[in-house]
Amino acid sequence: MDEAGDSTFPNWPELRRLFTYDELVGKVLQGRYEVVRRLGAGGMGVVFLARHVHLDKLFALKIISARYLDEPEIGRRFLLEAQAASKIDHPNVVGITDFGPPEAGPTFFVMEYLEGEDLARTLAREGPLAWPRALHIVTQIARALAAAHQRGVVHRDIKPQNCLRVGRDGDPDFIKVLDFGLAKILSGTHKSTWTVGGSPGYIAPEIYRGGRTDHRVDIFALGVVLHTLLLGRLPAQAPSDVELPPHAPVLHTADLPAPLRAVIDRATAEDPERRHPSADALLAALADARAALESPSVHALEDMPDRPRARPARRGLLLAASLGGALAVAAAVVSTREASGDAAGPTLTATAADPAPTPASAIARSDDPATTAAPATPLSPAGAVPEGPAPAVPIAPASAVAPDIPAPVESLAPGPAGDSAAPTPSATRAAGPAAGARESALTAPGAKDMFEQTLPKAPVASTSHRPPQPLAPFDPAAARAQLERRAADVRACKADSSFRTMTATVRLAGTVTVSPRGKATVALPPGYDVSPCLERLVAGTRFRPSLDGGEFAFTFLL
Numbered sequence: 001m002d003e004a005g006d007s008t009f010p011n012w013p014e015l016r017r018l019f020t021y022d023e024l025v026g027k028v029l030q031g032r033y034e035v036v037r038r039l040g041a042g043g044m045g046v047v048f049l050a051r052h053v054h055l056d057k058l059f060a061l062k063i064i065s066a067r068y069l070d071e072p073e074i075g076r077r078f079l080l081e082a083q084a085a086s087k088i089d090h091p092n093v094v095g096i097t098d099f100g101p102p103e104a105g106p107t108f109f110v111m112e113y114l115e116g117e118d119l120a121r122t123l124a125r126e127g128p129l130a131w132p133r134a135l136h137i138v139t140q141i142a143r144a145l146a147a148a149h150q151r152g153v154v155h156r157d158i159k160p161q162n163c164l165r166v167g168r169d170g171d172p173d174f175i176k177v178l179d180f181g182l183a184k185i186l187s188g189t190h191k192s193t194w195t196v197g198g199s200p201g202y203i204a205p206e207i208y209r210g211g212r213t214d215h216r217v218d219i220f221a222l223g224v225v226l227h228t229l230l231l232g233r234l235p236a237q238a239p240s241d242v243e244l245p246p247h248a249p250v251l252h253t254a255d256l257p258a259p260l261r262a263v264i265d266r267a268t269a270e271d272p273e274r275r276h277p278s279a280d281a282l283l284a285a286l287a288d289a290r291a292a293l294e295s296p297s298v299h300a301l302e303d304m305p306d307r308p309r310a311r312p313a314r315r316g317l318l319l320a321a322s323l324g325g326a327l328a329v330a331a332a333v334v335s336t337r338e339a340s341g342d343a344a345g346p347t348l349t350a351t352a353a354d355p356a357p358t359p360a361s362a363i364a365r366s367d368d369p370a371t372t373a374a375p376a377t378p379l380s381p382a383g384a385v386p387e388g389p390a391p392a393v394p395i396a397p398a399s400a401v402a403p404d405i406p407a408p409v410e411s412l413a414p415g416p417a418g419d420s421a422a423p424t425p426s427a428t429r430a431a432g433p434a435a436g437a438r439e440s441a442l443t444a445p446g447a448k449d450m451f452e453q454t455l456p457k458a459p460v461a462s463t464s465h466r467p468p469q470p471l472a473p474f475d476p477a478a479a480r481a482q483l484e485r486r487a488a489d490v491r492a493c494k495a496d497s498s499f500r501t502m503t504a505t506v507r508l509a510g511t512v513t514v515s516p517r518g519k520a521t522v523a524l525p526p527g528y529d530v531s532p533c534l535e536r537l538v539a540g541t542r543f544r545p546s547l548d549g550g551e552f553a554f555t556f557l558l
Protein backbone atom coordinates (compact mmCIF):
# COMPACT_ATOMS: atom_id res chain seq x y z
CA MET A 1 0.00 0.00 0.00
CA ASP A 2 1.20 3.48 -0.80
CA GLU A 3 1.31 5.04 2.65
CA ALA A 4 1.21 8.54 1.26
CA GLY A 5 -1.59 7.78 -1.15
CA ASP A 6 -4.90 9.58 -1.32
CA SER A 7 -6.59 6.84 0.64
CA THR A 8 -4.77 7.82 3.83
CA PHE A 9 -3.81 11.42 3.23
CA PRO A 10 -5.55 14.42 1.69
CA ASN A 11 -3.89 15.57 -1.52
CA TRP A 12 -1.58 18.56 -1.50
CA PRO A 13 -3.87 21.19 -3.06
CA GLU A 14 -6.48 20.27 -0.52
CA LEU A 15 -3.96 20.56 2.27
CA ARG A 16 -3.01 24.03 1.20
CA ARG A 17 -6.56 25.08 1.86
CA LEU A 18 -6.64 23.26 5.16
CA PHE A 19 -4.59 25.57 7.24
CA THR A 20 -5.60 23.84 10.41
CA TYR A 21 -5.42 20.27 9.09
CA ASP A 22 -8.65 19.49 10.89
CA GLU A 23 -9.52 17.13 8.04
CA LEU A 24 -6.76 14.87 9.27
CA VAL A 25 -8.76 13.74 12.28
CA GLY A 26 -9.74 10.10 11.69
CA LYS A 27 -7.17 9.64 8.90
CA VAL A 28 -4.21 7.27 9.17
CA LEU A 29 -0.85 8.81 8.29
CA GLN A 30 1.73 6.63 6.66
CA GLY A 31 -0.25 3.56 7.45
CA ARG A 32 0.35 3.72 11.17
CA TYR A 33 -0.66 6.95 12.90
CA GLU A 34 -4.40 7.37 13.27
CA VAL A 35 -5.08 11.02 14.03
CA VAL A 36 -7.37 11.21 17.05
CA ARG A 37 -7.71 14.93 17.75
CA ARG A 38 -5.92 18.22 17.57
CA LEU A 39 -3.93 19.16 20.69
CA GLY A 40 -2.90 22.65 19.66
CA ALA A 41 -0.81 24.70 17.30
CA GLY A 42 2.39 26.71 17.59
CA GLY A 43 4.49 28.83 15.31
CA MET A 44 5.92 25.94 13.38
CA GLY A 45 3.22 23.35 13.31
CA VAL A 46 0.03 21.76 14.48
CA VAL A 47 0.12 19.05 17.15
CA PHE A 48 -2.28 16.11 17.04
CA LEU A 49 -2.94 13.22 19.33
CA ALA A 50 -2.40 10.07 17.29
CA ARG A 51 -2.72 6.36 17.94
CA HIS A 52 -0.15 4.00 16.54
CA VAL A 53 -2.46 1.42 14.96
CA HIS A 54 -0.01 -1.47 15.35
CA LEU A 55 1.25 -0.68 18.81
CA ASP A 56 -2.11 0.67 20.02
CA LYS A 57 -0.22 3.41 21.78
CA LEU A 58 -0.82 7.16 21.89
CA PHE A 59 1.69 9.61 20.48
CA ALA A 60 1.79 13.35 19.80
CA LEU A 61 2.31 14.14 16.16
CA LYS A 62 3.52 17.55 15.05
CA ILE A 63 2.88 18.45 11.43
CA ILE A 64 4.56 21.39 9.82
CA SER A 65 2.26 24.37 9.55
CA ALA A 66 0.42 24.44 6.23
CA ARG A 67 1.70 27.93 5.63
CA TYR A 68 5.17 26.47 5.09
CA LEU A 69 4.17 23.79 2.65
CA ASP A 70 5.61 25.77 -0.22
CA GLU A 71 8.89 26.43 1.54
CA PRO A 72 11.12 23.39 1.36
CA GLU A 73 13.87 25.08 3.39
CA ILE A 74 11.53 25.46 6.34
CA GLY A 75 10.49 21.83 5.91
CA ARG A 76 14.15 20.86 6.01
CA ARG A 77 14.66 22.83 9.23
CA PHE A 78 11.57 21.25 10.67
CA LEU A 79 13.05 17.81 10.12
CA LEU A 80 16.33 19.04 11.50
CA GLU A 81 14.41 19.98 14.63
CA ALA A 82 13.10 16.47 14.97
CA GLN A 83 16.46 14.88 14.32
CA ALA A 84 18.25 17.21 16.74
CA ALA A 85 15.73 16.63 19.51
CA SER A 86 15.74 12.87 18.98
CA LYS A 87 19.45 12.84 19.78
CA ILE A 88 18.84 14.17 23.28
CA ASP A 89 18.07 11.12 25.30
CA HIS A 90 17.15 12.62 28.63
CA PRO A 91 14.23 12.09 31.02
CA ASN A 92 13.46 15.83 31.07
CA VAL A 93 13.32 16.11 27.28
CA VAL A 94 10.32 14.93 25.31
CA GLY A 95 11.26 11.82 23.35
CA ILE A 96 11.08 11.96 19.54
CA THR A 97 10.37 8.55 18.13
CA ASP A 98 9.68 8.90 14.42
CA PHE A 99 9.24 11.34 11.60
CA GLY A 100 7.58 11.55 8.23
CA PRO A 101 9.72 12.66 5.30
CA PRO A 102 8.42 15.47 3.09
CA GLU A 103 8.27 13.30 -0.03
CA ALA A 104 5.52 11.27 1.66
CA GLY A 105 3.36 14.30 2.45
CA PRO A 106 3.76 17.22 4.84
CA THR A 107 6.69 16.81 7.19
CA PHE A 108 5.78 15.62 10.64
CA PHE A 109 7.50 14.11 13.60
CA VAL A 110 6.23 11.91 16.36
CA MET A 111 6.76 12.48 20.08
CA GLU A 112 5.83 10.69 23.25
CA TYR A 113 2.38 11.89 24.22
CA LEU A 114 2.49 13.82 27.48
CA GLU A 115 -0.47 14.56 29.66
CA GLY A 116 0.20 17.52 31.85
CA GLU A 117 0.07 21.25 32.15
CA ASP A 118 2.61 23.69 30.78
CA LEU A 119 4.23 26.09 33.23
CA ALA A 120 2.47 29.11 31.74
CA ARG A 121 -0.87 27.58 32.63
CA THR A 122 0.35 26.63 36.07
CA LEU A 123 1.43 30.22 36.68
CA ALA A 124 -1.86 31.56 35.39
CA ARG A 125 -3.71 29.23 37.74
CA GLU A 126 -1.54 29.38 40.82
CA GLY A 127 0.50 32.58 40.56
CA PRO A 128 4.14 32.73 41.65
CA LEU A 129 5.63 29.53 42.96
CA ALA A 130 7.41 29.07 46.26
CA TRP A 131 11.17 29.02 45.79
CA PRO A 132 11.78 25.34 46.57
CA ARG A 133 9.30 24.43 43.85
CA ALA A 134 10.67 26.96 41.37
CA LEU A 135 14.21 25.70 41.96
CA HIS A 136 13.12 22.10 41.55
CA ILE A 137 11.51 22.93 38.21
CA VAL A 138 14.29 25.12 36.86
CA THR A 139 16.90 22.56 37.88
CA GLN A 140 15.20 19.97 35.70
CA ILE A 141 15.09 22.35 32.75
CA ALA A 142 18.77 23.10 33.27
CA ARG A 143 19.48 19.36 33.22
CA ALA A 144 17.58 19.04 29.97
CA LEU A 145 19.61 21.91 28.53
CA ALA A 146 22.88 20.43 29.74
CA ALA A 147 22.04 17.20 27.91
CA ALA A 148 21.02 19.10 24.77
CA HIS A 149 24.06 21.37 24.76
CA GLN A 150 26.35 18.37 25.14
CA ARG A 151 24.96 17.13 21.86
CA GLY A 152 25.35 20.48 20.19
CA VAL A 153 21.65 21.32 20.32
CA VAL A 154 20.48 24.74 21.47
CA HIS A 155 16.79 25.01 22.29
CA ARG A 156 16.48 28.72 21.48
CA ASP A 157 12.89 28.94 22.72
CA ILE A 158 12.95 28.11 26.41
CA LYS A 159 9.80 29.57 27.98
CA PRO A 160 7.12 28.34 30.39
CA GLN A 161 4.87 27.24 27.51
CA ASN A 162 7.51 24.80 26.36
CA CYS A 163 7.93 23.13 29.72
CA LEU A 164 5.27 20.59 30.59
CA ARG A 165 4.58 19.45 34.13
CA VAL A 166 3.84 15.76 34.04
CA GLY A 167 3.31 13.61 37.08
CA ARG A 168 6.12 11.09 37.41
CA ASP A 169 7.02 8.84 40.32
CA GLY A 170 4.87 10.84 42.69
CA ASP A 171 6.37 14.14 41.60
CA PRO A 172 3.67 16.40 40.15
CA ASP A 173 6.36 18.83 39.01
CA PHE A 174 8.35 16.45 36.86
CA ILE A 175 9.28 18.52 33.81
CA LYS A 176 9.50 17.63 30.15
CA VAL A 177 10.98 20.26 27.86
CA LEU A 178 9.13 20.41 24.57
CA ASP A 179 9.55 21.99 21.24
CA PHE A 180 13.09 22.22 20.16
CA GLY A 181 11.41 24.04 17.33
CA LEU A 182 14.11 26.64 17.03
CA ALA A 183 16.98 24.45 17.96
CA LYS A 184 19.84 24.19 15.55
CA ILE A 185 22.56 21.66 15.35
CA LEU A 186 25.66 23.66 15.98
CA SER A 187 28.55 23.45 13.65
CA GLY A 188 31.94 22.30 14.86
CA THR A 189 32.72 25.85 15.89
CA HIS A 190 29.68 25.91 18.17
CA LYS A 191 28.69 29.24 16.74
CA SER A 192 25.51 30.10 15.02
CA THR A 193 24.37 33.05 13.03
CA TRP A 194 20.81 31.86 12.72
CA THR A 195 18.93 34.64 14.38
CA VAL A 196 15.27 33.92 13.83
CA GLY A 197 12.83 32.82 16.44
CA GLY A 198 12.38 32.98 20.16
CA SER A 199 9.66 34.42 22.33
CA PRO A 200 9.52 38.05 23.44
CA GLY A 201 10.84 38.46 26.95
CA TYR A 202 12.93 35.31 26.78
CA ILE A 203 15.11 36.27 23.81
CA ALA A 204 18.72 36.98 24.67
CA PRO A 205 19.96 40.44 23.63
CA GLU A 206 22.52 39.01 21.21
CA ILE A 207 19.68 37.46 19.22
CA TYR A 208 18.03 40.86 18.89
CA ARG A 209 21.34 42.35 17.83
CA GLY A 210 21.69 39.73 15.13
CA GLY A 211 25.11 38.75 16.35
CA ARG A 212 26.55 35.34 16.88
CA THR A 213 24.70 33.22 19.34
CA ASP A 214 25.42 30.03 21.19
CA HIS A 215 24.04 27.87 24.00
CA ARG A 216 24.09 30.87 26.35
CA VAL A 217 20.83 32.12 24.81
CA ASP A 218 19.26 29.19 26.68
CA ILE A 219 21.00 30.21 29.93
CA PHE A 220 19.50 33.67 29.50
CA ALA A 221 16.01 32.32 28.80
CA LEU A 222 16.17 29.99 31.79
CA GLY A 223 17.16 32.90 34.05
CA VAL A 224 14.04 34.69 32.81
CA VAL A 225 11.97 31.56 33.45
CA LEU A 226 13.25 31.42 37.05
CA HIS A 227 12.25 35.06 37.54
CA THR A 228 8.85 34.38 36.02
CA LEU A 229 8.20 31.36 38.20
CA LEU A 230 9.16 33.22 41.37
CA LEU A 231 7.39 36.50 40.68
CA GLY A 232 4.67 35.54 38.22
CA ARG A 233 5.86 37.91 35.54
CA LEU A 234 8.71 38.71 33.20
CA PRO A 235 11.54 40.89 34.53
CA ALA A 236 10.42 43.76 32.33
CA GLN A 237 6.83 43.60 33.53
CA ALA A 238 5.39 45.54 36.43
CA PRO A 239 3.07 43.76 38.85
CA SER A 240 0.21 45.75 37.40
CA ASP A 241 1.06 44.47 33.91
CA VAL A 242 -0.01 40.95 34.62
CA GLU A 243 -3.25 39.37 35.56
CA LEU A 244 -2.46 37.02 38.40
CA PRO A 245 -5.00 34.74 39.98
CA PRO A 246 -6.90 36.50 42.76
CA HIS A 247 -5.09 34.70 45.55
CA ALA A 248 -1.62 35.21 44.06
CA PRO A 249 1.06 37.01 46.02
CA VAL A 250 2.41 40.24 44.59
CA LEU A 251 6.17 40.17 44.80
CA HIS A 252 9.03 42.40 43.73
CA THR A 253 12.49 41.50 42.57
CA ALA A 254 13.97 42.88 45.76
CA ASP A 255 11.78 40.52 47.77
CA LEU A 256 13.75 37.59 46.46
CA PRO A 257 16.42 36.23 48.73
CA ALA A 258 19.91 37.27 47.61
CA PRO A 259 20.99 33.79 46.44
CA LEU A 260 18.08 33.61 44.01
CA ARG A 261 18.60 37.16 42.77
CA ALA A 262 22.26 36.36 42.20
CA VAL A 263 21.39 33.41 39.94
CA ILE A 264 18.82 35.38 37.98
CA ASP A 265 21.06 38.41 37.56
CA ARG A 266 23.97 36.36 36.32
CA ALA A 267 21.95 34.14 33.99
CA THR A 268 20.26 37.15 32.42
CA ALA A 269 23.36 39.32 32.09
CA GLU A 270 23.40 41.29 28.87
CA ASP A 271 26.90 40.15 28.03
CA PRO A 272 26.89 36.38 27.42
CA GLU A 273 30.43 36.29 28.82
CA ARG A 274 29.06 37.30 32.20
CA ARG A 275 26.42 34.58 32.28
CA HIS A 276 26.97 31.12 33.67
CA PRO A 277 29.22 29.63 31.02
CA SER A 278 27.27 26.40 30.73
CA ALA A 279 24.09 24.69 31.84
CA ASP A 280 26.24 22.65 34.20
CA ALA A 281 27.56 25.86 35.76
CA LEU A 282 24.00 27.09 36.10
CA LEU A 283 23.06 23.80 37.74
CA ALA A 284 25.87 24.26 40.23
CA ALA A 285 24.69 27.81 40.95
CA LEU A 286 21.13 26.58 41.48
CA ALA A 287 22.39 23.93 43.91
CA ASP A 288 24.43 26.55 45.76
CA ALA A 289 21.40 28.82 45.99
CA ARG A 290 19.31 26.00 47.40
CA ALA A 291 22.00 25.11 49.93
CA ALA A 292 22.31 28.76 50.96
CA LEU A 293 18.57 29.12 51.37
CA GLU A 294 18.28 25.95 53.37
CA SER A 295 21.25 26.78 55.54
CA PRO A 296 20.65 28.45 58.88
CA SER A 297 23.62 30.70 58.10
CA VAL A 298 21.90 32.12 55.05
CA HIS A 299 22.12 35.64 56.39
CA ALA A 300 25.86 35.61 55.84
CA LEU A 301 25.06 35.62 52.15
CA GLU A 302 23.31 38.92 52.40
CA ASP A 303 26.64 40.58 51.87
CA MET A 304 27.04 39.05 48.45
CA PRO A 305 28.27 41.72 46.05
CA ASP A 306 25.17 41.71 43.93
CA ARG A 307 22.87 42.28 46.80
CA PRO A 308 21.12 45.63 46.55
CA ARG A 309 22.38 48.10 49.07
CA ALA A 310 21.29 51.50 50.31
CA ARG A 311 17.70 50.55 50.69
CA PRO A 312 15.63 53.20 52.40
CA ALA A 313 13.80 50.59 54.35
CA ARG A 314 13.71 46.89 54.57
CA ARG A 315 10.94 45.63 52.37
CA GLY A 316 8.87 42.77 53.47
CA LEU A 317 8.08 40.01 51.09
CA LEU A 318 4.63 41.03 50.13
CA LEU A 319 2.37 38.10 49.69
CA ALA A 320 -1.14 39.24 49.15
CA ALA A 321 -4.35 37.89 47.93
CA SER A 322 -7.73 39.07 46.99
CA LEU A 323 -10.24 36.70 48.40
CA GLY A 324 -13.97 36.99 48.09
CA GLY A 325 -13.59 40.49 46.71
CA ALA A 326 -12.27 41.73 50.02
CA LEU A 327 -9.30 44.02 50.22
CA ALA A 328 -6.35 41.79 49.73
CA VAL A 329 -3.28 43.88 49.91
CA ALA A 330 -2.33 46.13 52.70
CA ALA A 331 0.62 47.93 51.28
CA ALA A 332 2.26 48.43 54.56
CA VAL A 333 5.12 46.23 55.42
CA VAL A 334 6.70 45.90 58.73
CA SER A 335 10.29 46.89 58.78
CA THR A 336 12.36 44.81 61.05
CA ARG A 337 13.99 47.50 63.14
CA GLU A 338 15.52 50.86 63.04
CA ALA A 339 19.17 51.64 62.59
CA SER A 340 19.50 52.81 66.09
CA GLY A 341 18.90 49.30 67.15
CA ASP A 342 15.68 50.37 68.72
CA ALA A 343 13.50 47.38 68.26
CA ALA A 344 10.62 48.89 70.08
CA GLY A 345 8.07 48.51 67.38
CA PRO A 346 7.38 48.02 63.74
CA THR A 347 7.75 50.75 61.18
CA LEU A 348 5.29 51.14 58.41
CA THR A 349 6.63 51.76 54.97
CA ALA A 350 4.63 52.76 51.94
CA THR A 351 5.34 50.39 49.11
CA ALA A 352 4.15 52.09 45.99
CA ALA A 353 7.29 51.01 44.23
CA ASP A 354 10.25 48.86 44.92
CA PRO A 355 13.02 51.08 46.13
CA ALA A 356 15.81 48.59 45.90
CA PRO A 357 18.36 49.01 43.16
CA THR A 358 19.09 45.87 41.20
CA PRO A 359 22.50 44.98 39.85
CA ALA A 360 23.27 45.75 36.26
CA SER A 361 21.57 43.26 34.09
CA ALA A 362 20.38 42.89 30.59
CA ILE A 363 16.86 43.37 31.74
CA ALA A 364 15.17 46.59 32.66
CA ARG A 365 13.36 45.35 35.68
CA SER A 366 9.98 46.87 36.04
CA ASP A 367 10.20 47.10 39.76
CA ASP A 368 13.67 48.56 39.79
CA PRO A 369 14.17 52.19 40.67
CA ALA A 370 15.63 52.81 37.27
CA THR A 371 12.35 52.00 35.65
CA THR A 372 10.00 53.02 38.37
CA ALA A 373 8.74 56.52 38.60
CA ALA A 374 8.50 57.08 42.28
CA PRO A 375 10.46 55.38 45.01
CA ALA A 376 8.76 54.24 48.14
CA THR A 377 8.16 56.90 50.69
CA PRO A 378 9.59 55.63 53.89
CA LEU A 379 7.65 56.59 56.92
CA SER A 380 10.74 55.78 58.91
CA PRO A 381 14.00 57.63 58.38
CA ALA A 382 15.51 56.78 55.01
CA GLY A 383 18.33 54.33 55.21
CA ALA A 384 17.63 53.79 58.80
CA VAL A 385 16.83 50.15 58.51
CA PRO A 386 19.70 47.73 58.30
CA GLU A 387 19.32 44.29 56.83
CA GLY A 388 19.05 41.63 59.40
CA PRO A 389 16.85 39.22 61.15
CA ALA A 390 13.88 40.59 62.96
CA PRO A 391 14.44 40.98 66.63
CA ALA A 392 12.33 38.73 68.70
CA VAL A 393 9.78 40.73 70.60
CA PRO A 394 8.06 38.65 73.18
CA ILE A 395 4.35 38.52 72.75
CA ALA A 396 2.42 38.73 75.94
CA PRO A 397 0.58 35.57 76.88
CA ALA A 398 -2.97 35.52 75.65
CA SER A 399 -4.33 36.11 79.07
CA ALA A 400 -2.39 39.35 79.27
CA VAL A 401 -3.92 40.65 76.07
CA ALA A 402 -7.46 39.55 75.87
CA PRO A 403 -9.21 36.27 76.42
CA ASP A 404 -10.99 34.45 73.64
CA ILE A 405 -14.22 36.24 74.14
CA PRO A 406 -16.05 37.95 71.32
CA ALA A 407 -15.40 41.62 71.07
CA PRO A 408 -18.07 44.22 71.45
CA VAL A 409 -19.52 45.43 68.20
CA GLU A 410 -17.54 48.65 68.30
CA SER A 411 -14.36 46.61 67.89
CA LEU A 412 -15.11 46.60 64.17
CA ALA A 413 -13.23 49.85 64.10
CA PRO A 414 -10.36 49.69 61.63
CA GLY A 415 -7.18 48.11 62.83
CA PRO A 416 -3.79 49.68 62.61
CA ALA A 417 -1.92 47.72 60.05
CA GLY A 418 -4.26 47.09 57.21
CA ASP A 419 -5.72 50.54 57.26
CA SER A 420 -2.84 52.85 57.66
CA ALA A 421 -1.03 51.88 54.52
CA ALA A 422 -1.53 53.19 51.05
CA PRO A 423 -2.40 50.46 48.58
CA THR A 424 0.11 49.57 45.92
CA PRO A 425 -0.98 49.62 42.28
CA SER A 426 -1.22 45.87 42.54
CA ALA A 427 -3.24 46.24 45.64
CA THR A 428 -5.61 48.42 43.71
CA ARG A 429 -5.79 45.75 41.08
CA ALA A 430 -6.48 43.11 43.62
CA ALA A 431 -8.98 45.05 45.65
CA GLY A 432 -12.53 44.17 44.88
CA PRO A 433 -15.77 45.97 45.44
CA ALA A 434 -15.74 44.94 49.04
CA ALA A 435 -12.36 46.51 49.53
CA GLY A 436 -13.61 48.25 52.59
CA ALA A 437 -13.79 44.97 54.38
CA ARG A 438 -10.83 45.29 56.64
CA GLU A 439 -7.94 42.97 56.16
CA SER A 440 -6.22 42.47 59.40
CA ALA A 441 -2.52 41.92 59.82
CA LEU A 442 -0.77 39.74 62.31
CA THR A 443 2.58 41.21 63.00
CA ALA A 444 5.61 39.35 64.15
CA PRO A 445 7.79 41.83 66.04
CA GLY A 446 5.90 44.40 67.97
CA ALA A 447 2.57 42.80 67.33
CA LYS A 448 1.45 43.22 70.87
CA ASP A 449 2.19 46.91 70.91
CA MET A 450 0.53 47.42 67.60
CA PHE A 451 -2.62 45.60 68.30
CA GLU A 452 -3.17 46.41 71.91
CA GLN A 453 -4.23 49.88 70.91
CA THR A 454 -7.29 48.63 69.13
CA LEU A 455 -7.92 45.22 70.54
CA PRO A 456 -11.30 45.17 72.15
CA LYS A 457 -11.23 45.36 75.88
CA ALA A 458 -12.37 42.06 77.19
CA PRO A 459 -15.31 42.05 79.48
CA VAL A 460 -14.23 41.67 83.04
CA ALA A 461 -14.53 38.07 84.00
CA SER A 462 -17.13 37.45 86.57
CA THR A 463 -17.40 34.51 88.86
CA SER A 464 -21.09 34.95 89.41
CA HIS A 465 -23.48 32.65 87.57
CA ARG A 466 -25.29 34.17 84.64
CA PRO A 467 -28.15 32.74 82.63
CA PRO A 468 -27.01 31.22 79.27
CA GLN A 469 -26.60 33.91 76.65
CA PRO A 470 -28.46 33.51 73.36
CA LEU A 471 -26.12 33.00 70.38
CA ALA A 472 -25.01 36.25 68.77
CA PRO A 473 -24.37 36.79 65.06
CA PHE A 474 -20.85 35.96 63.92
CA ASP A 475 -18.39 38.69 64.87
CA PRO A 476 -15.47 38.76 62.41
CA ALA A 477 -13.55 41.37 64.39
CA ALA A 478 -13.55 39.21 67.49
CA ALA A 479 -12.57 36.14 65.52
CA ARG A 480 -9.78 38.06 63.85
CA ALA A 481 -8.53 39.30 67.17
CA GLN A 482 -8.31 35.74 68.38
CA LEU A 483 -6.06 34.80 65.49
CA GLU A 484 -3.99 37.93 65.97
CA ARG A 485 -3.15 36.67 69.41
CA ARG A 486 -1.48 33.60 67.97
CA ALA A 487 1.46 35.52 66.53
CA ALA A 488 3.98 33.31 68.31
CA ASP A 489 2.46 30.19 66.76
CA VAL A 490 2.55 31.83 63.35
CA ARG A 491 6.24 32.53 63.80
CA ALA A 492 6.76 28.91 64.79
CA CYS A 493 5.11 27.89 61.51
CA LYS A 494 7.53 30.15 59.63
CA ALA A 495 10.45 28.57 61.47
CA ASP A 496 9.34 25.17 60.19
CA SER A 497 8.88 26.28 56.60
CA SER A 498 11.03 27.26 53.67
CA PHE A 499 10.38 30.88 54.65
CA ARG A 500 12.55 30.42 57.72
CA THR A 501 15.57 31.81 55.90
CA MET A 502 13.82 35.03 54.97
CA THR A 503 14.51 37.94 57.22
CA ALA A 504 11.80 40.02 55.62
CA THR A 505 8.27 39.78 56.89
CA VAL A 506 6.23 37.51 54.68
CA ARG A 507 2.57 38.33 54.26
CA LEU A 508 0.34 35.42 53.41
CA ALA A 509 -3.30 36.28 52.90
CA GLY A 510 -6.14 33.86 53.20
CA THR A 511 -9.80 33.51 54.04
CA VAL A 512 -10.87 32.03 57.34
CA THR A 513 -14.26 30.34 57.44
CA VAL A 514 -15.82 29.76 60.85
CA SER A 515 -18.75 27.41 61.35
CA PRO A 516 -21.62 28.30 63.69
CA ARG A 517 -20.07 25.88 66.20
CA GLY A 518 -16.80 27.82 66.13
CA LYS A 519 -14.72 25.40 64.09
CA ALA A 520 -12.61 27.08 61.44
CA THR A 521 -10.70 26.38 58.27
CA VAL A 522 -8.47 28.65 56.25
CA ALA A 523 -7.99 28.86 52.48
CA LEU A 524 -4.45 29.90 51.57
CA PRO A 525 -2.64 30.37 48.27
CA PRO A 526 -1.38 27.03 46.98
CA GLY A 527 2.25 26.04 46.80
CA TYR A 528 3.60 27.22 50.15
CA ASP A 529 4.90 24.63 52.56
CA VAL A 530 3.96 26.82 55.51
CA SER A 531 0.26 26.38 54.73
CA PRO A 532 -0.40 23.03 56.48
CA CYS A 533 0.97 24.46 59.74
CA LEU A 534 -1.20 27.57 59.42
CA GLU A 535 -4.20 25.40 58.59
CA ARG A 536 -3.61 23.38 61.75
CA LEU A 537 -3.23 26.58 63.71
CA VAL A 538 -6.59 27.88 62.50
CA ALA A 539 -8.29 24.52 62.97
CA GLY A 540 -6.96 24.44 66.53
CA THR A 541 -8.28 27.86 67.42
CA ARG A 542 -11.54 27.77 69.33
CA PHE A 543 -13.82 30.49 68.05
CA ARG A 544 -16.97 31.49 69.80
CA PRO A 545 -20.12 29.74 68.52
CA SER A 546 -22.44 32.07 66.70
CA LEU A 547 -25.84 32.08 65.10
CA ASP A 548 -24.60 31.80 61.58
CA GLY A 549 -20.83 31.45 61.36
CA GLY A 550 -19.00 33.50 58.78
CA GLU A 551 -15.72 34.27 57.13
CA PHE A 552 -13.11 36.99 57.09
CA ALA A 553 -9.93 37.84 55.25
CA PHE A 554 -6.81 37.42 57.29
CA THR A 555 -3.15 38.08 56.60
CA PHE A 556 -0.58 36.06 58.45
CA LEU A 557 2.64 37.97 58.98
CA LEU A 558 5.42 35.43 59.02
Ligand SMILES: Nc1ncnc2c1ncn2[C@@H]1O[C@H](COP(=O)(O)OP(=O)(O)OP(=O)(O)O)[C@@H](O)[C@H]1O
Pocket residue numbers: 039040041042043044045046047060062094111112113114115118157161162178179181
Ligand atom coordinates in the same frame (compact mmCIF):
# COMPACT_ATOMS: atom_id res chain seq x y z
N1 LIG B 1 4.38 15.72 23.18
C1 LIG B 1 3.26 16.38 23.45
N2 LIG B 1 2.30 15.80 24.19
C2 LIG B 1 1.17 16.48 24.49
N3 LIG B 1 0.90 17.74 24.08
C3 LIG B 1 1.83 18.35 23.33
C4 LIG B 1 3.05 17.72 22.98
N4 LIG B 1 3.77 18.59 22.23
C5 LIG B 1 3.04 19.72 22.13
N5 LIG B 1 1.88 19.58 22.78
C6 LIG B 1 0.83 20.59 22.91
O1 LIG B 1 0.47 21.03 21.63
C7 LIG B 1 0.25 22.45 21.64
C8 LIG B 1 1.08 23.11 20.55
O2 LIG B 1 2.46 22.89 20.86
P1 LIG B 1 3.62 23.65 20.10
O3 LIG B 1 4.87 23.23 20.74
O4 LIG B 1 3.48 23.44 18.65
O5 LIG B 1 3.24 25.14 20.32
P2 LIG B 1 3.80 26.28 21.27
O6 LIG B 1 4.98 25.81 22.04
O7 LIG B 1 2.62 26.78 22.03
O8 LIG B 1 4.19 27.41 20.23
P3 LIG B 1 5.54 27.71 19.46
O9 LIG B 1 5.88 26.48 18.68
O10 LIG B 1 5.17 28.87 18.62
O11 LIG B 1 6.55 28.01 20.52
C9 LIG B 1 0.58 22.92 23.02
O12 LIG B 1 -0.63 23.03 23.75
C10 LIG B 1 1.40 21.82 23.61
O13 LIG B 1 1.24 21.72 25.01
